[in-house]
Amino acid sequence: MQKNYDFKQAEKEMQNFWKENSIYSFDIENQSEIYSIDTPPPTVSGSLHIGHIFSYAQAEMIARFKRMQGYNVFYPFGFDDNGLPTERLVEKDEGIIAKDLPRSEFIKKCAATSAKYEKEFKDLWQSLGFSVDWSLQYETINPMVQRISQKSFIKFLKDGKAYMKESPVLWCSECQTSIAQAELETIEKDTTFNYVKFKAAEEELIVATTRPELLYGCVCLFVNPKDDRYKRYIGKNAVVPLYDYEIPILADDKVDMDKGTGAVMCATFGDSADAEWCEKYKLPYRKVILPDGKIDESVPLVGGLKILAARRQIIGLLSENGFLLDSQNITHSVAVHERCGREIEILPSKQWYIDILTNKEMFLKAADEINWYPDYMKNRYVSWVENLKWDWCISRQRYFGVPFPIWYCKNCGEVIVASEKMLPVNPLEAKPDKPCYCGCDEFVPESSVFDTWATSSVTPQINAKWDEKDDISNRLLPMSLRTQAHEIIRTWAFYTIVKSLYHTGQIPWKDIMVCGFVLAKKGEKISKSKSNSELSPKLLIENHSADAIRYWAANSKLGTDxxxxxxxxxxxxxxxxxxxxxxxxxxxxxxxxxxxxxxxxxxxxxxxxxxxxxxxxxxxxxxxxxxxxxxxxxxxxxxxxxxxxxxxxxxxxxxxxxxxxxxxxxxxxxxxxxxxxxxxxxxxxxxxxxxxxxxxxxxxxxxxxxxxxxxxxxxxxxxxxxxxxxxxxxxxxxxxxxxxxxxxxxxxxxxxxxxxxxxxxxxxxxxxxxxxxxxxxxxxxxxxxxxx
CATH class of the missing domain: 1.10.730.20 (Isoleucyl-tRNA Synthetase; Domain 1)
Structure with a gap:
């Protein structure tokens, strides 16, 4: 042995040796017990950073450990390259806006960008010595995965678990798409609490609101039935300031008597409470905000303005006309889209949903059947399921995603589902293989695509090639291990459990290993979008060795940052x-x-x-x-x-x-x-x-x-x-x-x-x-x- 160890020569030599000798290949013929790992397919949304190395390296160490315990290890790798994250990356890298390009041209750019980043990702994992069987690689946009994802939707449709409805939906005006509850983040934001004078029974009724730009959309005032201050108003009408139309005053137990003045403005739609009240009391819809985040042109005084500009304009007009009693600066919690940080809106829209609210107990029971490591991470899952308020909205008004395999009959509006032999199918490019039962052969294709989680939530089925000709579900499912970060318990873990229970009647994996984050400084996560991610893993490996990075990654207790x-x-x-x-x-x-x-x-x-x-x-x-x-x-x-x-x-x-x-x-x-x-x-x-x-x-x-x-x-x-x-x-x-x-x-x-x-x-x-x-x-x- 030479005097000093030369990692640059040795690491490359060993990686070549492993590859040439197929050291890490999964052997389906081997009758030893299989240990299968449901590896998180990294989202193609930017370059990888040291935080990815930390969590992925820990999971890779488990793959090596189980292999050295005599298991036949199934260790695949995938790339989550469809959906909004990839689209936003392309828009950023290319300096373009998706809606400004023909759909087909933008999709080509997404495919090219995905291929480039996936090569970078793969090169990085290989330079770290990952013992992956790369013959098991998949991409969430590839034909086999699209087919499995579309089959999943069709099965939901046949089983009555998928449905379409027009109703208030969580909406991102920046990404211009519907989103699911799991894609929300809560942040603290500075705003103003505006005390506005409504007229009710010839008296002034003061209402505090942070969203005066929705005044034209106000359809009701709510008070708590136990609030003595307002009992005399219940059942009467109030007049909306500036717009001078009448709305009812109703009572509801959900009104917080201690917040603001205790009288609440219900507008379409300021928040989820407004949406719930509108449905519960059958209140009318008044259009104010459009999908692009502007005020509808038909709204007097503020039509055509962006939301913040409209807010300033209304506050000014309320003040000028004597309707503004006070305006206080406050910091409050708002829901934003995790992908772009834009405050979400609630807009009426026709979307596809998966029913999850009626089976919350089943999802909670599943948590007890899975071994959680560390065990306290189970509490995060349970808390999420218990607090679910919306069914899972799976349709997205975007471009680079798995298409819905459906059309609508031009004559009767019937939903036409693609036959299995057509899958994967893009309804924008193909027609159904038979006419509608009403005899019509003209169709309107569904232009929305699946939410990316709707596809990545079938990774166990993708790994098992569910319902494909080389299906190994009987040997692979449930998988041995899911490894993931704690931030996506509410999305990836939950949605995978939902789909597995609905499709197979069993849990997707026996164990779930939840890793922590790498922080740049106290309390701050390293991410692709922050400047603190400049420490390139590629350079760290080249300068310090893959083994040194791996040894560092194995330094803390599981789940801790x-x-x-x-x-x-x-x-x-x-x-x-x-x-x-x-x-x-x-x-x-x-x-x-x-x-x-x-x-x-x-x-x-x-x-x-x-x-x-x-x-x-x-x-x-x-x-x-x-x-x-x-x-x-x-x-x-x-x-x-x-x-x-x-x-x-x-x-x-x-x-x-x-x-x-x-x-x-x-x-x-x-x-x-x-x-x-x-x-x-x-x-x-x-x-x-x-x-x-x-x-x-x-x-x-x-x-x-x-x-x-x-x-x-x-x-x-x-x-x-x-x-x-x-x-x-x-x-x-x-x-x-x-x-x-x-x-x-x-x-x-x-x-x-x-x-x-x-x-x-x-x-x-x-x-x-x-x-x-x-x-x-x-x-x-x-x-x-x-x-x-």
Missing amino acids: TFFSIEELGIAKRFITKLWNASKFSISHLQDIKLDAEVNLMPVDRWIIERCKQTAIDARKLLDQYEIGPARHEIDDFFWKDFCDNYLEIVKERLYQPEKHGYKERRSAQYALYYCMLNILKLYAIYVPHITEYIYQEFFRQNEGGISLHKLCWEPEKTVDDEIILFGEKLKGIIAETRKYKSENALSMKTEIEEIVITADDRFIELFKQTINDVKACCRAEKIKIIQ
Whole structure:
């Protein structure tokens, strides 16, 4: 082995070796138990950052761990390249607006941009040494995935789970599409609370509102029936200021008596409460806001203005005309679209929905059937399901997505569903293969596309090739593991559970592993849209090594957020140097090892072997709970303290000087050294696959025979010899005391000392007698005295 480890040469060499030898291919013919991973397909919405590395690397380590436990690992990778995120990326990269281009031209640009970014993503994952079977790769816009997604919708339609209705819908005026409740984020925003004078029964009734621009859309005032201030108004009418028309005053228990004045303006539509009240009390709809975020031209005083301009205009007019009592600056919570940050509106629109509200109990029960890691993440899911208020709106008024496989009969309006043999189908480019039952053969194609979550929520079915000719659902579903970030529990986790229960009647996966975020500074998430993502993973790997990045990524408890700075990689690089040097030392003393020779192990050698077994057992327990960080710390503790700091120092002289210590004694040390070094490589293989494989290929492969370290299994020990472990702890204490004595007396560690006195229990006397020469050599002692 060369003096220093060259990661640039070794990592590329190992990656080529794995690829050429198909080390990570899933074997469908293999009858070993399958361990399948539902990997998050990264959204094609920008370049990857260190936060992606953190969570994806943790999941990849589990794939390697399960492979080394003897499982037939199914580890695919996909790319979520359809839908709004990709469209917005194209608009940003190309400096264009989708609606300004012909639909077909914009879709071509989306496809080209997706292909470019997907290559970058794949190159990055491969440079990190991901043990993915790339033959299982999918894209959410590819024909097979489109077919599965369209089949999913058609099945929902036949089962009565999908329906279309015209009703108030969450709307993003920036992206100009409907959105689902799960796509909302809540932010704090500065605004004004305006106290407006309505006239009711010849009196002034003060109403506080943050949305005076919706005054023309006001259809009712609500008060709480228990509010003594307003009981006399209930059932009467009020006059809307500036617009001078009458509206009813009604009572509803949902009115918060302590907010504002306790009298609430209901407009179409200011918020979800307005939409609920309008439906409950059959109130009329008055159009104010258009899908593009402007006020309808027909609205007096503010028609044609954008929302904020209209708000300023109305406030000014209310003030001028004596209708504004007060205007207070406040900070309040508003719902925004997570993709663009624009405040959402609620507009009436005809959309497709999946019924989820009637089956909330079923979705909550499913949470109990899934193992959540860490378990407290289940609470986030439960809270989300319990607080659902809307069915899942799955239609989007966009372009680059999976089309709805439907048309509408021009004559009778009947929904015409594509036949299965037509799938995947784009109704804008094809006609149904038979006329409507009314005899009409003219159709209006559905131009909306599926919400991207409507497709990515069938990733288990995509992986299993559900209802395709090579369907392996019976071997793959439910999958073993879903790995994902905690922010998309409400979307990806929930929607996948919904679709799996509806389509298969079972949960989509047995375990869910929820990773944390990487933060740039306290409380701030690193993201593609923030300037703090400038630390390019590509450059970090090129400058510091993939193994160093991976080692850093395995530092924390599952589900917890962590911080990143380049200085963090210093610990990882010191570890890699230590592993190289320990291996180089070990291998230099193993060139003449005879593995088939009989060996009588010395106590110290028995101890280090048992500690190695104990470490594997403890690490396995943690990794079975997906606790990658704590497992790595267990292995680190053994490697640095027991193996390097103690064992190598104890046996060094025995290895170098067999003529002094005995050739049988040297063989004992060689056996322990070989066993521990090989198993240390196995333990670390999931974290730092390149250097461990490189060392294995340098020496161990010729003895072990296995083509790759990553094809070997961890030792299956279940128990250890506790007595020899206790002996080792006592021995470590003696060495530590000797080092401390020398340090406190300003002596070199090489200084000879006259005598070491060991006090030991009966059970350890014989073990220490056999270890006298090792202790003498390690501690530079002339004499060892053992006292019972």
